[in-house]
Amino acid sequence: MSEEVSLTLEMADESMKKALGHLEAELVKIRAGKANPQMLDGITVDYYGSPTALNQVANVSVADARTLTIQPWERNMLQPIERSIINSNIGLNPQNDGNLIRLFLPPLTEERRHELVKRSQAEGENCRIAIRNIRRDAIESIKKAQKDGLSEDIAKDAEAEIQEITNRNIALVEKHLAAKEKDIMTV
Numbered sequence: 028m029s030e031e032v033s034l035t036l037e038m039a040d041e042s043m044k045k046a047l048g049h050l051e052a053e054l055v056k057i058r059a060g061k062a063n064p065q066m067l068d069g070i071t072v073d074y075y076g077s078p079t080a081l082n083q084v085a086n087v088s089v090a091d092a093r094t095l096t097i098q099p100w101e102r103n104m105l106q107p108i109e110r111s112i113i114n115s116n117i118g119l120n121p122q123n124d125g126n127l128i129r130l131f132l133p134p135l136t137e138e139r140r141h142e143l144v145k146r147s148q149a150e151g152e153n154c155r156i157a158i159r160n161i162r163r164d165a166i167e168s169i170k171k172a173q174k175d176g177l178s179e180d181i182a183k184d185a186e187a188e189i190q191e192i193t194n195r196n197i198a199l200v201e202k203h204l205a206a207k208e209k210d211i212m213t214v
Contacts, residue, residue: 068082144211
C-alpha cells in the first residue's frame with residue numbers, strides 16, 4: 028500500500044480510538060448507584076476569580092459505596108465548591124459540615140435506572156455517529172487518492188480495511204454500553 032493510504036488508515040484508527048476514549052469518559056460521569064470521584068470531573072469552581080477544576084482545589088474521595096467526601100485545601104473554598112456542585116445539575120445535594128462536604132448518593136429507582144440507561148445509549152449513539160463520520164472521511168480520502176492515480180485494487184483493499192477498523196470500534200462501543208447497562212441495572 029502507498030504511504031498516503033497507510034497514513035489515512037492510521038489517522039482513521041487513531042480518531043476512532045479518541046471517539047471511544049470520549050465515550051468512556053462520558054460513561055464514567057453517568058452514575059450507576061456507586062460513589063465514584065470521577066463523577067465530579069466536569070465541575071469547575073470559582074477559585075479567586077478563575078474557573079478551576081474541583082479536583083485542583085480539593086481532595087475528592089469515596090467514604091463508602093454511596094458517599095463522596097470533598098475536603099477543600101482552603102477552608103474558605105467550602106461555599107464556592109458547594110455552589111458549583113448545586114449549579115452543575117448532577118442531582119446531588121452537598122452536605123457542608125464546616126470542614127468538608129459530603130455527597131450522599133440516593134439509591135436509584137427503577138425509573139431513574141432506565142433514564143440513565145437511555146442516557147448512556149445516547150452517548151453510545153453519538154460515538155457510533157462519530158466513528159461512521161471518520162469512516163466516511165477516510166473513504167473519501169481514499170477515493171480522492173484513487174482519482175490522483177492510486178490503483179483500484181489498493182483503493183478497494185484500503186476501503187475494506189477501513190470498514191474492518193470501523194466494525195472493530197463499533198463492537199467496542201457495544202461492549203462498553205453493555206457493561207454500563209449491566210452496572211446501572213444491578214441493584
